[in-house]
Structures are given as C-alpha cells and as structure tokens.
Amino acid sequence: MKEVWSWIRSLGIAVILALFIGIFVFQPFKVEGHSMDPTLHDQERVIVSKLSHTFSYLPDYGDIVVIDSRVDRQRTFKDDLLENPLFGLFQKTENHFLYIKRVIGRPGDVLEFKDHKVYRNGQALEEPYIKETMDFVADGEWVVPENHIFVMGDNRNNSRDSRDIGFIPLNHVLGKSVFEFNFFQ
Structure with missing residues (x-):
C-alpha cells in the first residue's frame, strides 16, 4: 500500500507540474489554416512561450503570437485552465477561437492601409514575410488603443485578423x- 501511495503522489505532482508549466510557462500549439503562409503552414506545430501572458508583457513588432479572437468577452483564469493541453484530453470541443498572427501595431500606433501596403505611423512597413501583395485597402487611419495590439496574418489575402475582429486586448495575447517544428505531419 505504501508503494501505491508513493506512485499516486508522484503522479499527482507530475500532473500539477504539467498544469503549471502549460498555464504559465510554455505550451504546444497547432497551426490551423493557411493565414500565416508562407511563415507557418497548416498543421505545423509551434511552442508558445506564455511568459508574456503570465507577466503581461507587450509583444514586439513582428512577434508571432497566439491570441484569443473572442475580443468581445473578458478572459478569466478558467479560460487559461481549459485551454491547457491536459484539460484538452477531456474536452470534446476544439479551440477554434485561438489564432496565430503577427504583431503589426502596438498601443498608440496609427495604421493605414493604402497602395496595397501597411503604413505604421506614416512609414510603409517592409514585410518580406508576407505571401503576396495585399488586396485590402481602407479609408482613414486606425489608432491602436491603450492596452491593445493589432495583428495580421502573413497571408494577408486569406487571414481573419484585426481587420475583421478588431484590436486585441493584451490579456487576449496568450x-x-x-519554436516551430513539423515532426507530426
């Protein structure tokens, strides 16, 4: 009985440690779709550092981030728990609201979409990572609010991003x- 209790205790510690790491440190994520082509491909796996979410760091321009696209609702710690891969083993639903995108704008930035390019604070962005020339144009300027970011996919003509869902609250940047890898394809 003593040996069984030792195994149960060890297993419990391992589960708690795995939950802690998955919620606060890093987590695997699978790319679904082609919105990040050519940088990331459909079904490619990435390791996501969750330290920026844990400590509320503002991501840098060009960072590839995982976001919760449900910007019209508040996120809670329960969301972080349920998105953990260990809980995913017991869930029947998938997290189709989690998107992987590139950071284009930070708080206070003025964005414009003209001449098939993105302009940030009056300067056209050099974007060698995009798949093709962007078809999207918009009248006026978009100002990124405080505590928000603006994200876009690298496949600009096939991406649901901040142009559609709006600015992303910092607590929705997961x-x-x-690190990207393809061993499971």
Missing part, C-alpha cells in the same frame, strides 16, 4: 511563438 503567448509568443518561440
């Missing part, structure tokens, strides 16, 4: 991609 982490930053730090």
